Amino acid sequence: MNTTPPTIGGVTIDEICNLSGTPVYVYDADVIARNVRRLHAAFASIPARFMYAVKALSNTAILQLMKQLGTGLDTVSIQEVHRGLRAGFEPREILFTPNMIAFDEIREAVQLGIHINIDTISVLERFGHEFGNTVPVCIRINPHIMAGGNERISTGHIDSKFGISIHQMRHVLRVVASQGMHINGLHMHTGSDILDADVFLQGAEMLFEIAENFPDLEFVDFGSGFKVAYKPDDIATDIEDLAAKLSERVIMFNSGRERPVEVWFEPGKFLVSESGTLLARVNVLKQTTATVFAGVDTGLNHLIRPMLYNAYHHISNVSNPTGTPRVYTVVGYICETDTFGWDRKIAEIREGDILAFANAGAYGMTMASNYNSRLRPAEVLVYNGKASLIRRRETLDDVLSTEIEIDLAP
Numbered sequence: 001m002n003t004t005p006p007t008i009g010g011v012t013i014d015e016i017c018n019l020s021g022t023p024v025y026v027y028d029a030d031v032i033a034r035n036v037r038r039l040h041a042a043f044a045s046i047p048a049r050f051m052y053a054v055k056a057l058s059n060t061a062i063l064q065l066m067k068q069l070g071t072g073l074d075t076v077s078i079q080e081v082h083r084g085l086r087a088g089f090e091p092r093e094i095l096f097t098p099n100m101i102a103f104d105e106i107r108e109a110v111q112l113g114i115h116i117n118i119d120t121i122s123v124l125e126r127f128g129h130e131f132g133n134t135v136p137v138c139i140r141i142n143p144h145i146m147a148g149g150n151e152r153i154s155t156g157h158i159d160s161k162f163g164i165s166i167h168q169m170r171h172v173l174r175v176v177a178s179q180g181m182h183i184n185g186l187h188m189h190t191g192s193d194i195l196d197a198d199v200f201l202q203g204a205e206m207l208f209e210i211a212e213n214f215p216d217l218e219f220v221d222f223g224s225g226f227k228v229a230y231k232p233d234d235i236a237t238d239i240e241d242l243a244a245k246l247s248e249r250v251i252m253f254n255s256g257r258e259r260p261v262e263v264w265f266e267p268g269k270f271l272v273s274e275s276g277t278l279l280a281r282v283n284v285l286k287q288t289t290a291t292v293f294a295g296v297d298t299g300l301n302h303l304i305r306p307m308l309y310n311a312y313h314h315i316s317n318v319s320n321p322t323g324t325p326r327v328y329t330v331v332g333y334i335c336e337t338d339t340f341g342w343d344r345k346i347a348e349i350r351e352g353d354i355l356a357f358a359n360a361g362a363y364g365m366t367m368a369s370n371y372n373s374r375l376r377p378a379e380v381l382v383y384n385g386k387a388s389l390i391r392r393r394e395t396l397d398d399v400l401s402t403e404i405e406i407d408l409a410p
C-alpha cells in the first residue's frame with residue numbers, strides 16, 4: 001500500500017494547510033511552466049507568441065511567473081491591463097480585447113501604449129476618427145464557427161455579442177480606408193472548448209483571406225479554445241497535431257507575403273487549469289435517506305464552475321488516500337443548491353478530512369465572490385519545491401471596507 005503523503009509540487013498538503021488554512025487555492029508553478037514550454041515547442045517552426053488570458057487566473061505572482069516564462073498578456077478590462085503593468089509587463093506585451101466597454105477605457109489603454117483589439121464597427125469608426133493612422137489597431141472578427149458543446153462559453157456563433165461579423169468585412173474595409181487606419185492585427189476567439197484542429201484551420205483560412213486586404217498586418221491572433229481534460233475520459237486539444245497543421249499553413253501564407261505575420265494565441269485555461277487545486281476541509285458528514293453528503297468549508301462562492309457550467313472537477317480525499325472508496329455527494333456551505341459532485345466514489349471521508357478539487361486553476365479564484373458574506377480563499381504558489389502564500393485570506397474588515405454607514409435617524 002502506498003503510504004507517502006499526498007503532495008503538490010513536492011510540498012505536503014499538511015504543510016500547505018498549516019501555511020494557509022482552508023479553503024485555499026494552490027498552484028503548482030512547474031505545471032504552468034510545462035504547459036508554456038509545450039506550446040513554445042509545438043509552435044517552434046513559426047513566429048508564435050502566447051498572450052496569457054489574465055481572466056483565467058490573475059494573481060500578481062502568477063502574472064510574474066508568466067513574464068518569466070516569456071508569455072504576453074491578453075486582457076479584457078482596463079483593470080486587467082493595470083494588473084499586467086504592475087506585474088512588470090511592458091505595454092507592448094499586453095493586448096486589450098474588450099467587449100461593450102466605454103470608449104474611455106480604450107483611450108486610456110491607447111495612452112498607456114497597449115495593443116488594442118476592436119470588436120464593433122461603431123467603435124472602430126470612433127477609433128479612426130480620434131486616432132486616424134497614428135495608433136495601429138487589431139480587429140476582432142467573428143467567423144461564425146460554432147466551437148465546442150457549451151453554449152455559454154462559445155463565442156463564435158451567429159448570436160454571439162463578440163467580434164465583427166465576417167459578413168461585415170466590406171463595411172470594415174470602407175471604415176478603415178476612409179479613416180486611413182493602420183490595421184496591425186486580425187483576431188478571432190471562437191470559444192473555450194475546441195476539440196479538434198479543424199475549427200482553428202477553418203478560422204485560419206478565413207483570417208488569411210481577410211489578411212490580403214491589410215498589407216501592414218503584423219500579427220494574426222487565433223485566440224484560445226484549447227480544451228483541457230477535466231474527466232479522465234475527456235478529450236483534450238491535441239496541441240502538437242494542431243501546431244503541425246497550422247504551422248504548415250502559416251509558413252505557406254507567410255512565404256507569399258512581403259511582411260511575414262506573427263501568430264498569436266491567447267490560452268488561459270490550458271496554461272493554468274491543471275496547475276490549480278482547491279483544498280477544503282470537511283465540516284459535516286450527513287446521511288440522508290438518499291445519499292451521504294460531505295459538506296465542505298467552501299462553496300459556489302469560491303468555485304462556481306460546477307454550478308455555472310455544469311463542470312466536472314475530480315474530488316479526492318487527501319487526508320485518507322488509502323481509505324476504502326465509498327459514494328458521496330460533495331456539497332458546499334452556501335445557502336443555495338451548491339453541489340460539487342453527485343455520487344462520487346471517494347476514499348472514506350471523515351469529518352475534518354481535507355478534500356482536493358482538481359483542475360481548479362482556471363476560472364476558480366477569479367470568479368470567487370463574497371456571497372453569504374464568506375471570505376474569499378487564500379492562494380498559495382508552489383515554486384521550486386517551496387510553498388508561498390500569494391494572497392492572504394480575507395478578513396471581514398476587508399469585505400466591509402468599502403461600505404459606508406449613513407445616519408438613519410428619523
Ligand SMILES: *Cc1c(COP(=O)(O)O)cnc(C)c1O
Nearest residue numbers: 053189192224225266267268269
Ligand atoms: C477568455 C478568453 C480567452 C481564454 O480562453 P481559455 O478558454 O481560458 O483559454 C482568450 N481570449 C479571449 C478574447 C477571451 O475572452
